[in-house]
Amino acid sequence: MNDVNESFSFPSFTRMRRTRMKEALRSMVRETILTPNDFIYPMFVVPGKKVRNEVASMPGVFQLSVDEAVREARLVRKLGIPAVILFGIPEHKDEIGSHAWLDNGIVQQAVRAIKKSDTDIVVITDVCLCEYTSHGHCGIVNGNVILNDETLRLLAAEALSHAFAGADMVAPSDMMDGRIAVIRAALDENGFLDLPIMSYAAKYASGYYGPFRDAAESTPLFGDRRSHQMDPANSDEAMREVENDIKEGADIIMVKPAGPYLDIVRSVKDRFGMPTAAYQVSGEYAMIKAAGMNGWIDHDRVMLESLLGIKRAGADMILTYFALEASRLLK
Numbered sequence: 342m343n344d345v346n347e348s349f350s351f352p353s354f355t356r357m358r359r360t361r362m363k364e365a366l367r368s369m370v371r372e373t374i375l376t377p378n379d380f381i382y383p384m385f386v387v388p389g390k391k392v393r394n395e396v397a398s399m400p401g402v403f404q405l406s407v408d409e410a411v412r413e414a415r416l417v418r419k420l421g422i423p424a425v426i427l428f429g430i431p432e433h434k435d436e437i438g439s440h441a442w443l444d445n446g447i448v449q450q451a452v453r454a455i456k457k458s459d460t461d462i463v464v465i466t467d468v469c470l471c472e473y474t475s476h477g478h479c480g481i482v483n484g485n486v487i488l489n490d491e492t493l494r495l496l497a498a499e500a501l502s503h504a505f506a507g508a509d510m511v512a513p514s515d516m517m518d519g520r521i522a523v524i525r526a527a528l529d530e531n532g533f534l535d536l537p538i539m540s541y542a543a544k545y546a547s548g549y550y551g552p553f554r555d556a557a558e559s560t561p562l563f564g565d566r567r568s569h570q571m572d573p574a575n576s577d578e579a580m581r582e583v584e585n586d587i588k589e590g591a592d593i594i595m596v597k598p599a600g601p602y603l604d605i606v607r608s609v610k611d612r613f614g615m616p617t618a619a620y621q622v623s624g625e626y627a628m629i630k631a632a633g634m635n636g637w638i639d640h641d642r643v644m645l646e647s648l649l650g651i652k653r654a655g656a657d658m659i660l661t662y663f664a665l666e667a668s669r670l671l672k
C-alpha cells in the first residue's frame with residue numbers, strides 16, 4: 342500500500358464538516374427554511390357542480406368547479422398557505438376572449454364564492470386571454486400577429502372585472518408591452534388604488550408549460566408565444582422587463598418558470614430588492630411526479646429540494662402545484 346508517510350504533516354485547511362455532524366447542529370446553521378407560508382397554490386376553475394377532473398399530465402392536480410374550489414381554498418388555508426391563484430376555463434371561447442371580463446365569468450364567480458366563505462385566504466387572479474380565446478392566443482390576433490395595444494384594453498377590462506368581483510390581487514401573465522401601466526391606470530380610475538399587481542415580469546417562452554395547457558385548455562391552434570414571451574437565452578433582457586414593470590406599477594414581480602431560471606430569480610432579487618415570486622411550472626411538476634411514480638427518484642425529497650432551491654435563489658413566494666403536498670410534509 343502506498344500509504345502517506347507517518348511523518349508527513351498535512352497543510353492547514355478548514356474543517357467545514359464540524360457543523361454537519363448532527364442534525365440539531367445542522368439546523369442551527371441552516372440558511373433557508375421552507376414553510377407553507379412560502380407557497381401560492383394555482384387552481385383551475387371550470388363550469389359545473391361537484392366537478393373534480395384530474396389533469397392527465399399533472400397527477401394530483403384537478404380542474405375544479407366553483408363549489409369544489411371553495412372547499413379546496415379552505416383546505417389550502419388550513420395547511421398554512423396564504424394564497425391561491427385562479428385560472429378560468431370558460432363555458433364558451435371566442436376570437437377576442439370575451440368571457441374573460443364577464444361579470445359572471447367563471448373566475449369572477451369563483452372569486453366571489455371564495456371571498457364569501459369563511460377563509461381569509463388571499464385570492465389572486467391570473468389575467469390573460471389565452472384560456473378564453475378560440476385560437477388559444479394571449480390577445481387579439483390579426484393574421485399571425487397578436488396586436489399589442491388592442492389587447493391591452495381587453496386585459497384592463499378583465500383585471501377590472503376581477504377587482505369588482507373581489508380579487509385581492511391581479512396577476513397579468515400575457516407579456517404584452519405596457520400592460521402593467523394600463524391595468525394600474527384602469528384600477529386606479531375605478532377606485533382600486535390599494536389593489537396590488539403581481540406581474541409575470543420575466544416570463545419565458547418555455548417548453549415546460551406543456552401540461553398546463555392541458556389543464557387550462559389553452560394550447561394555441563397555430564404558431565407559438567415567442568412574439569411576446571422571452572427568449573430562454575436572455576437574462577439582461579429579463580432585467581429590463583422587470584424594471585419596466587416596476588416603473589409601471591407592479592408590486593410583486595415574478596420569474597417564470599422557476600427551476601431552470603434560478604439565475605434570473607437571484608439577479609432580480611439582488612438588483613431590485615422587490616417582493617419576488619417564482620412560478621414552478623407544470624412541466625417541472627410533471628417531471629418530478631413522473632420520475633417519482635416510476636421509482637426513479639425519491640419524490641418527496643426531490644419535491645422539497647426543488648422548492649428549497651427556488652427559495653434559496655431569492656424567491657419570497659413560490660407558485661407551485663406541490664403546495665398542498667409539500668405543506669403536509671413541512672407541518
Ligand SMILES: [Zn+2]
Nearest residue numbers: 469471479515
Ligand atoms: Zn396567455
